[in-house]
Each structure stands twice: as structure tokens, then as C-alpha cells.
Amino acid sequence: MHDGATKPRVLLVEDDRELAGMLAELLADEGYESDAAHDGQRGLHLGLTGRYDVMIIDRRLPVLDGLELLARLRARGVTTRVLVLSALGELADRVGGLDAGADDYLVKPFEAEELLARLRALGRRDLEGAESLPVGAAALDLQRHEVVLPRGERITLSGREFELLRTLAQRPKAIHPRASLRTHVFADSTGESIVDTYVYYLRRKLGRDVVRTVHGLGYQIGAV
């Protein structure tokens, strides 16, 4: 997700406009770039199509409840870290929220500082300014858009090739469905086979084994 060059991106789903506005301001001050949704439906759409480093989701939302939204995102393969905000602070609520797939659960009213600290904790792995990602035996240089082979040889990738490989490398061993790669790396209007073509380009440059096809499911790197 976050590559160190751009601001970390946050999706904020909160129906209380006043609170949402305050949070957006707070996030902006801290150097985040945020998109806001005021109901679950809109949150789902943004969550599925946008690229975010972390999401803040209010539990009580119009149209589509926060936990339901979370469940749908998870069901569609979205693994972005999610912090759930809620006025419901009972033990069962907290446990239920976490088990629904939230990575953290913060009860309202909360202190801005704690929210920010928890966001930092959630984003840390991605934000940690990693300069390169492992890709099998090779490494992907995030600054130079190059793959460094074990022997030291460098292969330059084009923009799309790089975005695709980075997306795959961000979650090695995970299976990335074509549809998800297509919306994350390419424009929505592109043809169905664009991902295939770029996988083909990567394989031609880097060798057939870098990207594994999982028939009917998607692509994967770093498999055992």
C-alpha cells in the first residue's frame, strides 16, 4: 500500500458529520490523506475500489451497519487494517467487533491522541518506510521501480508492471483475485484480460516462476 513517497491513505466511514469533519481535519494535520463516507453503502464502494492503508469504521451506520460493512469487505478479500469506532463499549460489543474482523476497537468517546497512536500501530508495518519488498529470491526496489535479482542484476519495470508486482508482493502467499488486481492496479474501464497481459509481461521479464496462477482464483507470489 503505502510506499513512503505519498501520504498514507485512510478511509473514514462515519455518519456523524460533525465528528467526521473533526476527524478528517485531525487526520489531515497528521499527514494522512482521507476519503470520507457517511453511510455503509458508500463505505463499501470506496473500500472495494479505493486503495487505503487503513480504515476507520463507525459501528453504527445508516444503510449498512459497520460490522456488516466490515464482513462484506473481508468476504471480498479486502485485508486492509480496520479500526472500529463505537459507542457500544460493553465487553460483548468489543469482543464481537474484534471477531467480526476488526484489527482494533476503540470506544467512544475516545481521545484523539489514542486514536492516532492506534492508527500508527496499525499502519506501522506498511508505513515503516520499507525500501524493498521480497519477491521470491529477488527483491523489489520501491524507490527505483526495479527488481534486484539474487545475482545483483537489476530489471526495470514499467509503471503498471511495478504497481502489479508491488500489490502482489505486499501480501505474499495470499491469493489475489483478478478482479481485485484489476480495480487496484488498472482503471475500472479496462478490459477483462488486462491483468493476464501484465502477468505475462512480468513473467517474460522475471521468469515464469515469479507469479503463480491459482486456477479459478487468481495470482499469487511467494508460494511455498
Add this chain to the structure above:
Amino acid sequence: MHDGATKPRVLLVEDDRELAGMLAELLADEGYESDAAHDGQRGLHLGLTGRYDVMIIDRRLPVLDGLELLARLRARGVTTRVLVLSALGELADRVGGLDAGADDYLVKPFEAEELLARLRALGRRDLEGAESLPVGAAALDLQRHEVVLPRGERITLSGREFELLRTLAQRPKAIHPRASLRTHVFADSTGESIVDTYVYYLRRKLGRDVVRTVHGLGYQIGAV
């Protein structure tokens, strides 16, 4: 890390022996395997040499303070998720703990259920949702549609093969009638013998013993 076939491993660093004992018991009941350390020095040693899926570290520790322990682990490249436990619950303490590298911060006294839920949330991040169902001595990886044999070998299943095995694995030891499998896994219009064929495919890939035939009734896995 944790591969789904074995128990997740937890390092518990807590000087209060009574609490440590209770937690160890709680963790064992939940299916974790835990090592315990009662001071920071010992925790550092275990943390550096052992392989853990998650660590629980008390903030106030003899010999080496919890946050100092955490800092040293991080400095040595240990990226394991850490949950910090602390009696210090002030905002500044929580923020300080999280910013010291903790992935979560839970204030004492806490409820066992919440600790467990937060542990699950932490574990989930690295598991990348590597949920699996037991299939005899092997496991069915629900994300990758693969069967993981005890020795670690992975066998990929086609879509129908996977659906059939998952249906069987969802209720091990139950006898699944052909008709029910046929309607659950295949289209209604398929021929009568489609289930037999796919059972045959599974046996060919995984060995004759994975699926047992109960003559006249149906199929069954996980029998004694």
C-alpha cells in the same frame, strides 16, 4: 510463522506468577502453546531465540522493563505482534506503549474474553486468513483451495473438488448422502454419478483413505 497445522505459539512475559499461571491456563484452553518468562531478561532471550506468533508483555517487569524489552526486540529485527499489558492506563501511558512498538495495549484489570479477542485479531494479521479445516491428519486451506499434508506438502484442488471436500469437512464423521452432496456442490441438472466421479478425483489426489464410503448411505470423512 503459524501455518494452520500446528498450534499458534505465544510468548508470555509477566512477573506476577499468579496472573502468569492463570493466563497460561487460559491460553492452553484456547489452543495456544505458550512459553512463559517472569522477567525481561529471560523474555528477551526467549523472544530472540524462539519462534512465536504473538507475544504478551507486561509493562512493569523486573531486570528489564517491558517497553525496554520491546524496544530491544524491535531493534534486533523481531517483528512479531506484541500486546502490552499494563496497570498504567493513563492516556500518555497508552500512547507511549503503542508508539514504543506495541501492536495493542490492554489495561489491567482486563477481561479474559477481551484479551483472547485481541489476540485473535493480532494473530489474524499474519495468518493472512489462513483458516483451515482438519481433514484426517491433513488440513484444508480455505483461502488457497489446497490440502496441506502433515509433511507440509500442498496439493491444489479444483473448484468442485474443493467444494466437495469442504462440504464433507464441515461436518466430519457425519454421513453425507449423495443426493445432498449433489445439490450442495453441483448444479441440479448434473448426472447422478457426478459425486462418485469427484470422490474418485479426491481419492486419486489425496489417497484412498480420505473419503470413506458407507454403502447405501453416502460418504464420510474423519471416521475413526
Add this chain to the structure above:
DNA sequence: ACTTCCTCTGAGCCTTTTCTGAGATCTCCG
């Protein structure tokens, strides 16, 4: 304007999966 590289499309070919059906084999029970 020319060159070069990048992006995207789409068509044809190849591979895997799904399903059918038919013969071989097994199991149960009279």
C-alpha cells in the same frame, strides 16, 4: 516530427476443469 517506450485490446491457441456415460468391480442379502 521522429523515436522509443508504455498501455491496452482482442484474437487465437493451449491447458485445466467439468461433466457424461459405460464397463468393471464390489457389497449385501436371500
Add this chain to the structure above:
DNA sequence: CGGAGATCTCAGAAAAGGCTCAGAGGAAGT
């Protein structure tokens, strides 16, 4: 033991999914 019905095995056709690549159009540099 023998036969009816159940189950197993497997080859091959059809469909779905994936791969390869040539070429058109566009962007960026010279």
C-alpha cells in the same frame, strides 16, 4: 453362492479459464 444394485474407474467431449502476442494508440523525450 449368485444376482441386483451400488460403487469405482476412467476415457473423452465440451466448456471454462488462462496464455501468448501482434498491433493500435498515446505519452514522453529528442
